[in-house]
């Protein structure tokens with residue numbers, strides 16, 4: 058007799074596959090529109106509406122609009138994908154209503170893509186077929202550069218470049234599927250065929266049969282589906298993604314976040330079904346142990362250990378909580394995951410609940426994320442309606458349910474004991490640990506709290522094995538980490554890379570370097586609890602320990618790029634102001650310490666600092682670190698200490714020379730009009746809020762320094778670079 | 784009226800009727816649905832969210848009604864409402880403008896956008912414009928740092944902004960407010 062769980066899963070998955078097949082997406086023209094907070098902000102809704110209008114007006118029935126979450130290309134949004142049947146998908150960036158019209162008439166009606174607006178493309182024609190070679194470290198190259206060789210072979214045979222494109226990508230996740238001899242994986246689009254090639258003979262076969270005759274080389278084909286397949290299939294030629302490894306974000310921007318069927322179509326809930334069918338919570342935990350999955354909320358605690366601690370408790374009323382408070386101001390990966398692939402997080406929660414023996418789980422999501430809340434609500438409802446939540450999940454006998462609780466704008470509620478009190482309906486003030494939540498948490502019962510991204514990895518680990526996951530990453534930390542890249546970087550957005558990737562690779566290779574051709578000054582990680590990594594150390598590998606050694610922390614994944622235009626004293630002050638404001642006030646070192654530190658930093662940026670202040674800063678910071686009750690107070694001084702350590706000179710310049718090297722601190726700068734360059738156009742005078750600029754038309758103007766409030770408007774509006782900031 | 788009366792007093796039915804009249808039906812239904820459940824007091828924050836979503840702020844009367852109907856001491860309800868920044872105890876304008884002053888927005892010049900908004904509206908943070916249309920507040924990161932600097936108006940996020948885009952943005956909301964007024968003159 059087959060086990061009920063596998064039957065249950067199969068019937069659910071079959072039904073989903075049938076529904077999807079009925080939609081017949083493969084043979085339709087597919088328009089992909091992003092639907093997430095950032096996409097909406099960039100105008101994706103208007104773009105979708107415009108498309109609907111065009112489709113209606115054209116009377117065509119073979120065009121489908123497909124909603125997806127976001128891929129994390131914030132600076133290029135709204136992004137629109139167009140796939141004609143049998144062709145490579147084309148992604149457009151920064152689409153607006155006018156461009157919709159062009160895309161519709163030229164690409165959809167006329168069959169010719171609007172090349173100028175293709176995402177990250179250099180404007181050349183798109184190939185008919187594309188070969189993506191893995192350049193991941195775990196693909197053994199066996200001495201020959203197979204990709205280079207393939208290019209040579211193509212040239213020798215005279216295959217035109219517009220017919221076949223060749224590109225590289227990072228790990229497909231296929232390397233874990235089949236071990237053995239040196240081999241490289243290679244994906245062919247749009248057919249979605251994965252080959253494993255080991256020699257030049259293999260390449261020749263592919264060239265002969267696949268390229269020239271359009272026939273699949275069965276002997277080399279890999280049957281298993283690697284994890285990032287769907288993602289690569291739709292985004293496979295975009296440099297920004299080719300250097301990433303998408304595990305937590307594998308479905309983000311590809312799946313319809315509001316469709317359970319689509320998630321099932323991507324093997325969703327298969328991991329849960331396996332776990333339930335095996336009836337072995339220990340198996341789940343042992344896979345996580347092998348995976349070396351560490352919590353992605355900042356602390357980097359081993360997830361398997363945390364789950365074991367809760368599981369061992371005598372008290373069998375247990376809870377599991379997903380921490381979606383995402384308090385770091387400058388981080389948005391958790392929001393994106395909740396919005397773009399909600400079922401995946403829900404699946405991770407159910408698996409976690411099963412592993413620790415919980416009856417109930419809570420999503421704690423900040424109220425500032427209305428769309429994330431809505432998507433999780435929908436996902437929970439859909440799961441309940443299909444026997445994936447509630448009583449007797451998938452016929453396994455396991456009862457478990459989920460509920461959402463909203464945050465209300467208190468950063469400290471991201472701290473686990475404060476979060477628990479907030480769910481209990483109290484003021485979110487932290488408590489002394491121990492007892493740890495795994496001993497006594499929510500309503501006094503054993504409770505596991507994990508970050509959104511931690512849960513996002515769970516189903517992938519069970520599907521592909523802990524062993525496979527651990528091979529990505531470093532010896533201490535398995536897998537990938539998602540970073541929210543923002544600040545002065547060319548491509549802002551979400552980036553998922555194996556742990557151990559260098560900072561420089563993230564910021565320069567993927568992020569495109571500092572925007573506006575400026576010099577990199579520092580990279581901030583870990584938000585208000587983290588620190589600054591100076592540009593000179595950008596070769597550093599990102600992992601929990603190296604970052605900590607450099608005086609920062611991994612944190613939840615916020616990564617802010619700072620350029621020569623940013624003043625380190627000012628940014629340190631910014632973070633301190635944040636922590637001071639968010640301190641819950643329960644203990645003195647944090648409440649008073651942050652206030653005093655902030656005062657000193659303020660003095661320094663006003664040009665009123667003294668040398669002795671530096672000592673004071675250091676002492677106060679250490680005190681606050683050592684004696685505060687919770688992580689907020691203990692980590693609040695980190696930005697100050699790390700800027701003091703790496704940018705001592707800047708502090709000295711403010712204090713001794715009364716000079717702000719980045720020309721940022723308002724009290725230490727002046728605006729002056731250069732009479733040689735000023736042509737007297739009067740624009741500055743008209744834009745000065747305090748009317749302190751005078752001068753006759755066509756004559757050099759002058760600023761009344763006593764009245765000037767140094768707003769910088771004049772500097773920004775002068776088209777003749779006649780105003781200097783000194 | 785302001786002290787918390789035990790529900791066993793003789794006039795509780797009268798009092799209860801009075802408190803119920805202060806809250807809309809959906810919220811009463813929400814409170815009723817949870818009242819007799821285990822750990823119902825943990826729904827306090829969720830209830831306050833609903834009240835604020837409905838009225839735009841949490842007035843003293845609302846807090847008292849919630850306290851009485853949920854059977855939670857008023858001191859605790861007030862304590863919770865004042866602890867969390869998201870809750871507003873003052874009424875606000877038709878559109879709440881939340882300027883993001885998170886890190887990403889800060890380094891991309893959010894302060895200048897904030898200054899321009901204050902200049903254009905003639906109000907400071909925490910204030911409401913005379914016509915009652917805009918309230919200005921700041922927030923720390925709305926999760927769209929990739930579009931920094933951003934401003935959230937109502938539920939909509941706008942970015943990347945520059946000071947020069949501010950007047951046009953405000954214009955568009957003024958126009959919307961005018962349209963709404965025409966459509967529903969009673970408001």
Ligand SMILES: Cc1cc2nc3c(=O)[nH]c(=O)nc-3n(C[C@H](O)[C@H](O)[C@H](O)COP(=O)(O)O)c2cc1C
Nearest residue numbers: 352353354380383384471472473507508511688689
């Ligand atoms: C002040 C403070 C704020 C925090 N904010 C968050 C947060 O927003 N999200 C999060 O996942 N963890 C946050 N944490 C860490 C949590 O306390 C907890 O360690 C984490 O959620 C555990 O999940 P993990 O093991 O999956 O990392 C915060 C900690 C402190 C001290």
Ligand code: SF4
Nearest residue numbers: 642643644647687690
């Ligand atoms: S360290 Fe700060 S945030 Fe934490 S309990 Fe003390 S006062 Fe509150």
Ligand code: SF4
Nearest residue numbers: 735736738739741775
């Ligand atoms: S805007 Fe520049 S050129 Fe024009 S009056 Fe001012 S300083 Fe002179």
Ligand code: SF4
Nearest residue numbers: 745765766768769771
């Ligand atoms: S900095 Fe501002 S206040 Fe000063 S002169 Fe320029 S526009 Fe006027």
Ligand code: FES
Nearest residue numbers: 191193196228232
């Ligand atoms: S390194 Fe090539 S597939 Fe993983």
Ligand code: FES
Nearest residue numbers: 883885888925928
């Ligand atoms: S810092 Fe402004 S949206 Fe994140």
